[in-house]
Amino acid sequence: MQNIRKIVIPVHLISRKCATSPEILDQIKDRGQFRKNKVNNVQFCKELFGFTHNKATKYAIKYPEFQTLDPDEAKKSFDILKSLNIPTEDIINVPAILTNHPTSLLNRSQILFECGFTSVQMLHLHKYLVIVRRTIDDLKLYKFIEPDTDVGKSILNSFQLEASKVEINSKHSIEFARKLALNEYLKRVLNFNDKQVDGFWFSYNRVKHRSAKSIIEMIKIVKEELGFTNERIRSNSFLLYGDPEYLKEILKKFPRIGGMSIIELLNKRPKICMVSPDAIAKTLSILEKFNIQDKSLLLCPDVLTLGPQTVENRLRDLTSLKEFNGLLDHPRVLKLVLYQIKAKARLQYLQQLKFKCASLHILSSANTAFEKYTREGADKTKGNDIVAFIAHNFKKTEDEIREIVNRHPNWTCVPIQVMKSNFNFLTSEGFTTEDIFHHVFLIAYPTSRIEEKLEFVRNDRKCQRATRRQQLSLILYFIELDFHFTGDGVWTDYEVYHGAPVDVTDNASNLLSIDLVKFGQKEIDDVYPTRSYQRSYKQWDDDEDTLTNLK
Known part of the structure; x- marks a missing residue:
């Protein structure tokens, strides 16, 4: 059986x-x-x-x-x-x-001591959230605090407000009493006004779980070590919730990141002050593993505020998606890591509209820029993305590359992934980087056409004696011969650039219902007016702007 x-x-x-x-x-x-x-x-x-x-x-x-x-x-x-x-x-x-974070346990125990507790036991920490919401009278009744302890004075002293006129009575909870003391501290030390205090609590209510010792020490470090003014601290009030021990270790362990002084970097991106030094070390190690250059990190240092595992997962996603894979060498590639959820949603949306050229700039740009791009219907790759890709792979300067590629009328109409695929194909066929660079326009043409003409050149008896560089010249010549040397050979068919007939309104309705789409939900008729992006060949030839560019 x-x-x-x-x-x-x-x-x-x-x-x-x-x-x-x-x-x-x-x-x-x-x-x-x-x-x-x-x-x-x-x-x-x-x-x-x-x-x-x-x-x-x-x-x-x-x-x-x-x-x-x-x-x-x-x-x-x-x-x-x-x-x-x-x-x-x-x-x-x-x-x-x-399961509580060590910093949380430390702050909770310090808060209880600051409120008059003579000792902290397991029960106090386990039921901390319940205890801080009890009135001072209740806590004395339960003998958590000695009856003769002046809790109000103890709390004010912890915030260095000995001469304060803030009134704390026994009917107040510990949580409310500390809030009164912190409000007075913010006004006295950082010059907060009443409106700014209300805004602070609305945005950073969790600061109530930070001890007075932690808040005071954090302010001292950012003022003395980083040179922050009161105004700068007010505009980055989240710093009050930071861990001073983390910041001390960051300053000590990482004097420079990406070639930039840590003081300068923290002034540029204060949110990094909130990250644990261990997380920063892991993230830097991951970036090194994926060959991300220091230049890229300095262009997008906010990536350090993401969790190390998140950074690693998103970088792996970039290598697996062909639309993103060609952008791995881009100096601003970390923007795709930082805004990957938004970038994926936008990429899906553009694919529904039959757009082929999804550049890094468009995928990670502001909402208004993305809306403008989709309204105009110009399926083009950002020139900077193409120049950066070619410059990196051929080890040339961007100015030199731009001067060359500007000669081709349609050089921005090709997706980066097509160029990368062609570059890899030609190198696999034995062509050197220098040979390909002398015919750099060739990587903009469809791979199928390159393969077809390469096979023709290699099999033609008259071309047998041609060198590899001459073979590339012949391939480029035969491709453009079919299109009368207009540069239109970069498209697989003429409708690829103009786009097949697309009901833009229906696509927008379907995709804007997805919560992941980050570019803003407006009335569909306002953002994507009902019109066809299909243009006839005659209309294209009659377009004055295009003719000017072609000349």
């Missing part, structure tokens, strides 16, 4: 929902993933708590928190808890506490 594998689903996973529902299947998959991480989790429990192997295995299975735990961060959180004299047994009983 043939063996039959049985899948046993635990009873607690079975509910009124079908056992094969997505929710149940996801839980089963999670268990499969846990088996992959089981050894690491068990080893982590053994090292952290001193468990035996059997006890660590049972513990790791019992608490699902360990499936997604970052061992490095959990170890830092454990060390912080031990520094607060919290027994290991308490941590073992509440393992969920280790």
Whole structure:
């Protein structure tokens, strides 16, 4: 009898929902993933708590928190808890506490001390969000705070507001009392007005979970080390939520990034102050692995604010999509990493409109620029993108390349991926980079035509003695011969440039319903007026502007 594998689903996973529902299947998959991480989790429990192997295995299975735990961060959180004299047994009983970020635990414990707590226990940290919303009277009643402690004075002192007139009474919660003190601090130290304070809390409400010590130290560093003025700090108020220890380590560990002084870089992009030094180190390593040059990083330093894994995944996507692959050597390629979700949505939209030339500038540009590009219907690649691609592959200056390619009337009407495909094809056929550069226009023509003419030249008896460079000259000659040397040979057929008849309004309606489209949702008739982009050959010849360009 043939063996039959049985899948046993635990009873607690079975509910009124079908056992094969997505929710149940996801839980089963999670268990499969846990088996992959089981050894690491068990080893982590053994090292952290001193468990035996059997006890660590049972513990790791019992608490699902360990499936997604970052061992490095959990170890830092454990060390912080031990520094607060919290027994290991308490941590073992509440393992969920280790899922909190170390910085969060540190700030929460500091806030409790600043509010008059004489010691911080596991219960205080585990129920922190509940405790800070309780009134001062309640906390004294529960004996979390000594009855004779002046909590209001303690909070004001933590913000260095000893002479402040802010009134904090026992009916206030700790959270509200700290907010009053922080408002006074912002007005006194950074010259916030009432309107700016309201705007600050609207945008950065999470700062209430930052200790006074952290906020004061962060302001001191950005003023003394980075030279920020009060006005600059007000316009970048998110800095108050930053971790001063992160910023100190960044200044120490990375004196220069991409050839630029770290002080200059942080002044240029203050958001990098919020990133952990470990994340910056990993991101720089990933960029190096993908051969991203320092020049590209300096043109788009905001990529450092993304998570390292996000950067790596997006760079891999760039290599897998042919429309993006040709832009990997572009100096501004990191803009596609930073705005990849928007770029993918725009690329999909342009493909629906039968556009072939999706340049990096258009995919990552502002909404107004993208709308203008689609309204005009000019399917062209940005000249800078083409020049940058050719200059990189042929090791020439951009000025030199631009002077040459400007001679061809249709050089901007070719997608980058076509040029890259042709360049790779010609090099694979044994042509040197220097040979190809002498016929650089050839990479703008359809690959099928190049292959056809190459085969013809190699098989023709009269061309047998031609050198490789002469073969390229003949290929270019025979391609353009079919088009009377007008430059129109760059198109596979004449309608590729003008576009096949497209119902622009219907396409816009379908694609604008997608949440990922970032270029702005307006009334379709306003953004894409109902008209045809199809133009006859005669209309094209009669176009005065085009004739001027051709001359």
